[in-house]
Amino acid sequence: MKLFWPKNVKFNEALENLNSQELNRPFANEIVAFTQNLSKRFVQMRHMPEVVALGYWLRKASMKKMQAEFDKTTEGKLVLARGTTFHIAPSNVDTIFVYSWMLSLLAGNRNIIRISNKTEINEMLQVILEELTYFEVVAKQTIICTYGHEETATETISLVCHTRVIWGGDETVKAIRKVPLAPLANELTFPDRFSLAVLNAEKVAQLDAEALDALLEQFYNDVFWFDQKACSSPRLVVWVGEKFDAFWKAFEGKIQAKKYELLAATQVLKYTTSLQLATESYVEKVVPTTYFSCVMLDDVPKNVREQHCGGGLFYEYEVKNLIDLAQVIIDKDQTIAYFGFEKLELIELVNSISTRGIDRIVPIGRALEFNGIWDGQSFLTSFTREVLIK
Secondary structure, eight states: OEEEESOSSOHHHHHHHHHTSOOOOTTOHHHHHHHHHHHHHHTTOTTOHHHHHHHHHTSHHHHHHHHHHHHHHTTTSEEEEOSEEEEEOOSSOTTHHHHHHHHHHHHTOEEEEEOOTTOOOOHHHHHHHHHHTTOHHHHHTEEEEEOOTTSSHHHHHHTTOSEEEEESOHHHHHHHHTSOOOTTOEEEEEOOOEEEEEEEHHHHHTOOHHHHHHHHHHHHHHHHTTTTOSTTSEEEEEEESSOOTHHHHHHHHHHHHTTOOOOHHHHHHHHHHHHHHHTSTTEEEEEEOSSOEEEEESOOOGGGGGGOOOSSEEEEEEESSGGGGGGGOOTTEEEEEEESOOHHHHHHHHHHOOSSOOOEEEETTOTTOOOSEETTEEHHHHTEEEEOOO
């Protein structure tokens, strides 16, 4: 067990101290002030765009809007924090635990965050630890730790927490779900998901050079901020109509202009994955380039999602009409990033999907954008409880 916060105490002592702290009311002033300090510092970290995005999400206007929506939905009700929230962070997206932690804090809860045991004190975590020294209430209600899978801390924390949040792959979720929770505790799980981009081929072809470059910039951000490993990063590109081949040539130029760092290991993995996929009956063609590979599909079987390796591998698929996409959506599919469609068309698509799939539909460029609802679940609702008084 390694404690990043609090410092110079043992875990059992830190846990006892944390659970003795009173809860806050939702959107307490000191909690909001803490989010604002983090926001101001995060937006200055220009070399880490994913942290800048986090800082932008925490900005004052965003918090005010969130509070106004919360106040509206809870008007006339007595809504309180649930207690202690246990966040288990993934190893592939460094910022994700901060989102659920901030929402739990804003709901009034105490928080225990278990970050990946691969994590050292990076720049973002250092900022968090520094800011905790200035906010006594938040500091006393927070534990940030890491430990190996062989340790029993998950069992200990799970029996004292009131909400458990699991970010991770399917196997991680399955393993942690075997660990008992306290009888009154609830649980939010965010397992492996798969996402796609849907483009209106005709409208893409009509873009002038400046508009196409703007679209490519947004698409690049969705894909490469987390090297296509974020669950909401597009991995399947669906063309409605005949695909616009010039898109990929221009995208290669965009990647070069962004000076994307191509790791040798990533290149090898994409190459070997592409070769394996080329032997499948549903693969029409494989087109490798220096920075990415396109795999043209004539069908989208369920298992193809498990074969994806990230790092700039794109499946491509064509449909005549947007609504035809409903036939290939499965439970695992999470986000559609779109270009060239109206809201009514998107609603018609969602209403035609017969599986559990698709929880988010956003314009291309906003696939990684976080809000208080994720995978169809409202964090502030799950992090609070309503006391009924008649």
